Amino acid sequence: xxxxxTALELLVLQPTPFCNINCSYCYLPDRQxxxxxSRSTLAQALEWVFESGLxxxxxxxxxxxxxxxxxxxxxxxxxxxxxDSYNLAGVPITxxxxxxxxxxxxxxxxxxxxxxxxLGVSVDGPAFLHDRCRKTRQGQGTLDRVxxxxxxxxxxxxxxxxxxxxxxxxxxxxxxxxxxxxxxxISRVAFNVEEIExxxxxxxxxxxxxxxxxxxxxxRFLDLACSANPPLAVREFESSTSAIQFMRLGPGARxxxxxxxxxxNIDCEGNFSTYSPELLGLESPRHGSFALGNVARDSLAxxxxxxxxxxxxxxxxRGVEMCQETCQYFRFCGGGAPGNKYFENGTxxxxxxxxxxxxxxxxxDVSLNxxxxxxxxxxxxxxx
Amino acid sequence: xxxQPGFRLVVAPRFHLAVDWAERLLLGAxxxxxxxxxxxxxxxxxxxxxxxxxxxxxxxxIEDDACDKCLALLTLPQHLQAAFWGxxxxxAQAPPTPRLQGWDGFVHxxxxxxxxKGSPVPEDAVxxxxxxxPGQRSIQWDAEAAHAIGLTFNLASWISWPxxxxxxxxxxxxxxxxxxxxxxxxxxxxxxxxxxxxxxxDVAEAPPPTTLDELARRFLxxxxxxxxxxxxxxxxxxxxxxxxxxLIDACTLDTEGPGxxxxxxxxxAKGAGSEET
Numbered sequence: 001x002x003x004x005x006t007a008l009e010l011l012v013l014q015p016t017p018f019c020n021i022n023c024s025y026c027y028l029p030d031r032q033x034x035x036x037x038s039r040s041t042l043a044q045a046l047e048w049v050f051e052s053g054l055x056x057x058x059x060x061x062x063x064x065x066x067x068x069x070x071x072x073x074x075x076x077x078x079x080x081x082x083x084d085s086y087n088l089a090g091v092p093i094t095x096x097x098x099x100x101x102x103x104x105x106x107x108x109x110x111x112x113x114x115x116x117x118x119l120g121v122s123v124d125g126p127a128f129l130h131d132r133c134r135k136t137r138q139g140q141g142t143l144d145r146v147x148x149x150x151x152x153x154x155x156x157x158x159x160x161x162x163x164x165x166x167x168x169x170x171x172x173x174x175x176x177x178x179x180x181x182x183x184x185x186i187s188r189v190a191f192n193v194e195e196i197e198x199x200x201x202x203x204x205x206x207x208x209x210x211x212x213x214x215x216x217x218x219x220r221f222l223d224l225a226c227s228a229n230p231p232l233a234v235r236e237f238e239s240s241t242s243a244i245q246f247m248r249l250g251p252g253a254r255x256x257x258x259x260x261x262x263x264x265n266i267d268c269e270g271n272f273s274t275y276s277p278e279l280l281g282l283e284s285p286r287h288g289s290f291a292l293g294n295v296a297r298d299s300l301a302x303x304x305x306x307x308x309x310x311x312x313x314x315x316x317x318r319g320v321e322m323c324q325e326t327c328q329y330f331r332f333c334g335g336g337a338p339g340n341k342y343f344e345n346g347t348x349x350x351x352x353x354x355x356x357x358x359x360x361x362x363x364x365d366v367s368l369n370x371x372x373x374x375x376x377x378x379x380x381x382x383x384x
Numbered sequence: 385x386x387x388q389p390g391f392r393l394v395v396a397p398r399f400h401l402a403v404d405w406a407e408r409l410l411l412g413a414x415x416x417x418x419x420x421x422x423x424x425x426x427x428x429x430x431x432x433x434x435x436x437x438x439x440x441x442x443x444x445x446i447e448d449d450a451c452d453k454c455l456a457l458l459t460l461p462q463h464l465q466a467a468f469w470g471x472x473x474x475x476a477q478a479p480p481t482p483r484l485q486g487w488d489g490f491v492h493x494x495x496x497x498x499x500x501k502g503s504p505v506p507e508d509a510v511x512x513x514x515x516x517x518p519g520q521r522s523i524q525w526d527a528e529a530a531h532a533i534g535l536t537f538n539l540a541s542w543i544s545w546p547x548x549x550x551x552x553x554x555x556x557x558x559x560x561x562x563x564x565x566x567x568x569x570x571x572x573x574x575x576x577x578x579x580x581x582x583x584x585x586d587v588a589e590a591p592p593p594t595t596l597d598e599l600a601r602r603f604l605x606x607x608x609x610x611x612x613x614x615x616x617x618x619x620x621x622x623x624x625x626x627x628x629x630x631l632i633d634a635c636t637l638d639t640e641g642p643g644x645x646x647x648x649x650x651x652x653a654k655g656a657g658s659e660e661t
Contacts, residue, residue, distance in 0.1 A: 172398040175461035175497060180412045182463065220500055224463065 005261040005304065006254075007055035012035070012277045013045065014065040015075060021067070021100055021142050024133045025165060027197035027278050028065060032192035036071060037268035041295070043082055045266045048295035052087045054261055058092040060118075065267070065277060068210075069103040073111045080115055094118055098163070100134070101149030102142055109156040113373070119160040120190075121150060125177045129170055147184065154185050161188040168194075168204035171213045174221040181232060189225075191218075194344040194357050197278045197343045205354060214358045218366045226370075240367035243332040255334030258320050260313055261300070270295040275316060275338025284342070287312055318349040326351055333360045387411070387434045387611045388582075390573035391626045394439075394446045396456035398501050401621065403457065406430070410568075410614040414604050420534040421604045422521045422572055423612055423635065430547055430611075438573060438613065448502060455571065455615075455630070458503060458622040460560055464494060465620045468562050468646075484513070496562075496647070503624055505557055506650045513562070516636045516643040518562030521569075523634045523645055535570060535604065535612075535633045538625045539598035541654075547576065550627055554652040559634065560622030563644035568614045568635050572603075579603040600631055622646070 015037050017030040037045075049055060062377040063076070080095070089094060096118040112119055123146050124130040128179070131141025153160050153300045162181070164170070170177065181189055193214075194203045206215070218236070225232035256262045257276050265280040271291035273280040279290035292312075293303045303309050320335030327333070333356070393409075397402050410427040411434065430438065446454065471486045478485065491511040498505055516523040524533035538556040539547070547553070561567050572579070583602055584592065593599040602660060603610075615636070617623065625632060636643035 062534070126400070128402075172501070173400070175463065176400065179462040216500065 005052075005054055005300070006259050007056040008049070008059045008264055009057070009256050010263045011049060011059060011061045012064050012280075013042075013061060013065055013079075013265065014265075014267045014280075016268055017066040017281070018070055019067040019075055020070055020102060020136075022135055022137045024135070025167070025194045025200050025203075029199050029202050029281055031066060035268050036075075037270075039078065041270045042075075042079055044047075044270055044295045045088045045272075046079075046082055048272075049264060049266075050260075051089075052103075052264075052300040053085075054300065055089070055091055055262065058094070059107075060094045060096055062096045062098065064098045064130075065265070065280070067100055067103070068097050069099050069108060073107050076111060076115075076117075092275050096120065098122065100146065101153075101377045102143065102145040104149035104152050106152075106156070109152060109158050112158050114158065119153070119158060121146070121160050121162050122165070123150070123162055124164050124167075125173065125175070125180045126171065129173060129176070130171065131168070133165070133167065135258065150184050150186075161190065162186045163190045163192055165192045165194055166205070166214075166217075168207060168210070168213075171210075171217040174217050174224060178221060178224040178232070182228065186232075186288075187230070187234070188233040191359075193355060195340060195343075195355055197284050197339060203354060204332075205358060209363055211357050214362045215366060217278070218362060219369070221371055222366060232376040236363045237367055237370070240332070241371060242369055244364065244371065248331050250331070253324075253331075253334050254320060257314055257337045257339070258335050260304075260309075260316075266295060267291070275312075276337050278339040279342070306351075312348070315348040316368065319351070322349065322351050327356075329356075329361050332364050336360070385582075385607050385610045387430075387437050388574060388578065389437050389484055390578060391628070391630075392438065392440045392446075392454045392573060393573075393613075393615065394451065394454040394456050394491050396451060396458050396501070396624060397446055397448055397660060398455075399458050399503075401457055401459050403442075406435060406453070408616040409435070409438065411611040412611045414535060414607065414612055416605065417534075418456050418531075419601075421600075422532070422534045423553070423614065423637075427614060433596040434611070451503075451624075452627050454626055455502070455569075455573075456616075456626075458498070458501070458558070458560070458624060460494065460620045460622065461497065462620070464490075464584045465562070467493065474640055487511075487513075491646075506551070508651050509524060509557060509648050510651060511598055512647045512649065514559075514643075514645040514647050516613075516645070518636050518639040518641060520643070522570075523636065523643060533633075535572075535600070535631050537576065537596045537600055538594055538630050538632050539576075541595065541600070543596045545576070545580065545596055545599050547596075547629060550629070552652070553650075555650050556625060556632070557648040558624040559648065561617045561619055561644070563639070563642070564619050565639045565641060565643075566616050566618050567639060567643045567645065568637060569613075569617055569623055570617070570633045570635055571613050572610065572631040573613055575626070575630065577622050577628060579631075582607065592660060596629060604631070609634070616646040 016206040018034045019031040043106045054155045098120040101121045124134055127143045130143040134142050196203050196207055222237055225234050261274050264274055267280055272295050273290050273292055292309055316338045319341055325337040336356050338348050339351045340355045341348050345354045411430050411431050412427045413424045414421045415424045467490055475484055496503050512522055522532035522534045526533050540554045541552055593602055
């Protein structure tokens with residue numbers, strides 16, 4: 001048991017690194033590899049997690065880091081049975097799949113419904129945005145197949161959320177994105193920004209004036225989303241308003257992505273890491289592989305005691321402290337994502353990233369403005 | 385007279401329309417009827433050279449500065465088109481009112497959208513809903529005379545020539561097809577200064593025109609065969625008129641139902657120097 005370690009909040013399992021499409025901004029280095037997680041590795045991974053002492057509270061098991069739907073449904077049926085067999089304490093676990101939706105069929109809908117698996121669909125909006133980045137290996141757009149998958153989900157009444165990656169082109173198109181979501185019955189959306197991670201060494205969002213453009217985009221999108229009937233839920237707005245209203249992170253505070261073992265990432269061969277999921281499978285000259293061990297041979301206690309983890313944790317911890325010392329948004333953010341810091345700044349002991357500037361600061365600013373305007377308006381409209 | 389290089393037809397920056405220009409464009413000529421100018425009934429497809437003159441290289445991105453000298457296609461988002469039809473449906477179910485309920489809010493949202501897209505309407509812009517019968521060669525209507533007006537400059541006909549500060553003069557800024565069928569924009573692809581230069585070259589002995597109306601009449605009378613451009617505007621699409629004074633109209637020649645156009649015009653700015661004649 002590792003009572004000192006944070007309780008597990010998110011377990012990311014990679015059933016395969018393979019992806020059937022080839023997005024231009026993808027951070028996965030091995031997405032052409034067709035390796036799959038074996039049954040024995042899966043069992044070892046789950047055994048390792050439940051014996052680690054990290055499972056103390058409800059957590060989410062996310063199948064990700066490749067296209068999960070290229071592995072047959074039977075794998076997940078077996079995984080679910082194994083999960084039940086190891087979860088002796090009956091800790092509530094939410095299974096979640098992040099998919100490109102191109103491979104959805106009736107069998108997948110049956111599984112998602114019967115096991116109440118949360119589904120996230122990656123789609124970047126209308127064809128002129130989506131097909132620009134999310135292509136097949138032959139360079140063809142994939143939107144038609146994604147929309148076919150979304151229609152099937154609606155027909156089968158399988159609930160889902162959407163994640164859209166925003167590029168510089170998207171920032172000119174809040175109305176077009178809104179129209180796309182409305183036309184496709186999408187009621188919950190999350191925006192990720194095109195990040196510099198792993199093999200994706202640049203971002204269209206690095207240009208000058210991008211924070212201003214992102215601000216205008218988000219402001220307009222929020223207006224549209226809130227005026228829809230029913231309103232379109234936007235993760236960035238919900239998380240920012242929640243942070244503004246309830247979150248006041250003080251000294252020593254850490255958030256999921258920079259808090260050791262709040263996230264555990266396990267690849268298809270049983271190698272595991274913590275912190276930002278994008279780190280797994282990559283290495284650095286200073287730290288070596290970001291995979292800290294393997295579920296077949298390394299206990300959590302041994303890894304925590306290892307110099308490699310200690311060095312990594314010290315550097316990440318220093319980065320969080322630096323954020324706290326220098327950034328007025330720290331109390332809403334908690335110190336940023338180590339993965340972004342490393343890939344952009346070359347060290348975890350650093351502060352601002354593209355993701356901070358856009359995804360944190362601008363989202364907070366826009367949400368704060370919105371709250372101020374609408375709270376004032378609501379107060380003015382209230383009967384005396 | 386052959387098509388001359390004038391202003392380009394482009395998709396406005398930050399707008400996304402899948403435009404097959406060759407399939408959208410036709411060329412024709414004008415005919416005079418009682419001192420007004422309408423398209424003749426025959427149309428032809430433009431040649432590759434004419435397309436090149438009208439479009440330039442359509443694969444090159446257009447910058448905002450250059451866009452002022454182009455006829456720029458725009459499109460309204462689906463949610464605004466739906467809002468318009470919702471407004472009409474509500475109106476149909478309610479007792480008749482002199483003013484369309486929700487119109488001000490609707491055009492305010494259209495203006496906000498265009499502003500976001502970097503194609504802001506002028507501050508003093510006025511939005512009109514123009515309803516035209518199907519089969520009309522002109523959507524401009526003279527209510528007093530009860531007849532179609534035909535091709536005119538987008539600037540008021542009484543404005544003196546040469547132009548002074550165009551941005552302060554009453555003018556048509558552009559329009560949007562709010563109907564559910566395509567309509568067609570009709571235009572001469574040359575700015576007023578080119579028309580005047582053409583006349584000066586061909587009819588050097590005549591005194592120069594003193595108003596835009598005179599310039600339009602002289603050019604269209606002298607060059608009735610100059611290719612009149614007919615551009616299809618699908619539902620939800622619009623156009624922004626370039627600076628320089630453009631002979632322009634729209635028609636509902638191929639529609640089965642009435643044409644519905646949202647026309648954006650600017651009143652004369654306070655203190656503008658032009659005189660009404």
